[in-house]
Amino acid sequence: MKAVWYNENGGPEVLHHGDLPDPEVGPKTVLIQVKVISLEGGDLLNRVHTPPARVPHVPGYQAAGMVVAVGAEVTRFRKGDRVVGFNWSGSHAALFAVPETYAYPVPEGMDLDVAAVVPIAFGTAYDALFTYGGLSSGETVLIQGAAGGVGLAAVQLASQAGATVIGTASSPQRLARITPLGLTHGIDYRQEDISAHCKEITGGKGVDLVLDLAGGKGKDALVEALRGHGRYAVIGAAEGTLPTFGFFEMIRKAMQVTGISFGRDMHTPRVHELLADLLARAHAGSLVMPIEREFALADVVEAHRFVAEEHPFGRVVMRP
Numbered sequence: 001m002k003a004v005w006y007n008e009n010g011g012p013e014v015l016h017h018g019d020l021p022d023p024e025v026g027p028k029t030v031l032i033q034v035k036v037i038s039l040e041g042g043d044l045l046n047r048v049h050t051p052p053a054r055v056p057h058v059p060g061y062q063a064a065g066m067v068v069a070v071g072a073e074v075t076r077f078r079k080g081d082r083v084v085g086f087n088w089s090g091s092h093a094a095l096f097a098v099p100e101t102y103a104y105p106v107p108e109g110m111d112l113d114v115a116a117v118v119p120i121a122f123g124t125a126y127d128a129l130f131t132y133g134g135l136s137s138g139e140t141v142l143i144q145g146a147a148g149g150v151g152l153a154a155v156q157l158a159s160q161a162g163a164t165v166i167g168t169a170s171s172p173q174r175l176a177r178i179t180p181l182g183l184t185h186g187i188d189y190r191q192e193d194i195s196a197h198c199k200e201i202t203g204g205k206g207v208d209l210v211l212d213l214a215g216g217k218g219k220d221a222l223v224e225a226l227r228g229h230g231r232y233a234v235i236g237a238a239e240g241t242l243p244t245f246g247f248f249e250m251i252r253k254a255m256q257v258t259g260i261s262f263g264r265d266m267h268t269p270r271v272h273e274l275l276a277d278l279l280a281r282a283h284a285g286s287l288v289m290p291i292e293r294e295f296a297l298a299d300v301v302e303a304h305r306f307v308a309e310e311h312p313f314g315r316v317v318m319r320p
């Protein structure tokens with residue numbers, strides 16, 4: 001099959017495109033003929049930071065397509081079904097093997113391009129906001145990194161649930177593009193004081209919940225923006241470095257810090273039901289994920305570079 005691989009961590013230049021053996025189909029595995037690959041924020045972080053367990057390593061979390069083979073013990077899918085699949089690696093290829101518990105049916109008539117970008121972005125955002133973040137109508141959430149895939153999903157889900165949504169991005173132009181999706185207040189994190197703005201918006205109280213998609217040096221300002229007894233969801237490190245929480249910092253705010261790892265929950269019946277609902281809402285058009293650009297899989301170096309350097313709005317997809 002045509003696939004992308006790397007043998008060591010590094011920049012986009014470590015990515016190779018060529019021929020590799022087809023993946024094995026285990027007893028509980030479905031094999032997807034890939035039509036659309038969603039380039040996820042984590043795909044880039046893994047390329048840079050996570051040493052591959054085996055080489056050649058085929059990267060990538062998520063892709064949509066058609067089931068072309070199923071293992072002997074698979075019960076939920078058969079050849080010809082349209083699915084979007086997740087795995088810890090392997091989506092950057094013409095064939096993507098995923099356990100059947102990590103495959104989600106694409107609703108009848110739904111465009112595969114739309115389905116391919118739903119599960120991780122909207123599922124992570126949903127869990128960070130509601131399942132683990134406890135957000136309710138009338139509360140205020142601050143989303144750091146609101147113009148990325150998970151951030152745009154969180155803006156829409158929080159706003160549709162009746163929350164006040166504060167989001168950050170790197171320019172006023174990007175904030176203006178988020179506003180129609182449900183942003184109540186936008187903050188340019190490069191130019192403006194996040195905690196001062198949040199205090200002003202909340203009448204001095206601070207926000208109820210923070211979704212941190214960026215990590216890095218911005219974390220202290222997010223803690224400062226949080227109210228006492230507020231909740232802080234640790235999700236990602238798009239800034240590139242990993243901050244730490246201080247013992248007294250947490251006591252002083254009486255804050256609850258929750259780590260989110262959506263991949264750990266994606267095989268569960270709860271998440272299967274959640275993703276069926278989120279896919280249906282995306283199919284109906286009430287949730288949207290802008291696709292900024294698409295690339296051929298053979299142009300993977302350019303695609304990864306574009307995501308790393310050009311700040312796409314929403315997602316970039318590739319096609320084998």
Ligand SMILES: NC(=O)c1ccc[n+]([C@@H]2O[C@H](COP(=O)([O-])OP(=O)(O)OC[C@H]3O[C@@H](n4cnc5c(N)ncnc54)[C@H](OP(=O)(O)O)[C@@H]3O)[C@@H](O)[C@H]2O)c1
Pocket residue numbers: 040041042043045120121124144145146147148149150151168169170171174189213214216218234235236237238239240260261262263311312314
């Ligand atoms: N824990 C989990 O289960 C889970 C699940 C999915 C994703 N993630 C992680 O969550 C993060 C976001 O994922 P994604 O797919 O949404 O990534 P993405 O689409 O690449 O978006 C990342 C966003 O982060 C923003 N950003 C970058 N540096 C920033 C900084 N210094 N301060 C504030 N914002 C900054 C960027 O906004 P601007 O361009 O406006 O700067 C960009 O829109 C990634 O680190 C990913 O690995 C974690």
